[in-house]
Amino acid sequence: MVNVVTEIRSFYSIKEMSETLEREIETYKSVGEEYSQWLGSFLRDSEIVNEEWTKTVEGLRKAKGKAKKGAKKNKSKKSSTSAEWIQFNDIMVNASELGEAEILFDAIENITRKIEQLEKVKDSIVKLEKSGLGKDIIYLVYNCDGVPEKIVLRHKKDKEFAEKFQYIADFSVLKVV
DSSP states (O other), X not given: OOOOSSEEEEESSHHHHHHHHHHHHHHHHHHHHHHHHHHHHHHHXXXXXXXXXXXXXXXXXXXXXXXXHTTTSOOXXXXXXXXXXXXXXXXXXXXXXXXXXXHXXXXXXXXXXHHHHHHHHHHHHHHHHHTOOOSSEEEEEEEETTEEEEEEEEEHHHXXXXXXXXXXXXXXXXXXX
8 A cells, every 4th residue: 555645636525625634534543543552562561671661661751742742842853762773874773672662652643743733634624615615616635744735726617618728739741852
């Protein structure tokens, strides 16, 4: 399954756009719940349950919570990750259980943020629907990172009009000897 996160999609009604958005939200919620269960199971079953590791995990939770509250103030990942990460070309590699916990926390945090963004867009679309744009509208939606950011409204008749006046020509060339 290919997940294109930057795309332009056409919708022929606000209802179609809303339904697609609702399916996306439900998908993210389902994946977020799956990761939360995975994290909970991981934390319960972890073999390295000692005081130091528990403090580190709690520190991660608190750091993630503070990062959420003071969003975008400090994007330094090194302050909230363990020292066991190794830079390998363009990716970070970790072989510890703490690394697994960190990526689960990161994934859950990102999914939660994505759901919040999609919910805000959904509210905007509901307001757009109430504005009464009419039924002959095509909505060209620009999605960036899986979240609709811009919508171009096109009247369906514009396309028909353009098709009626399309210029088609054949050319003949005379060869001069």
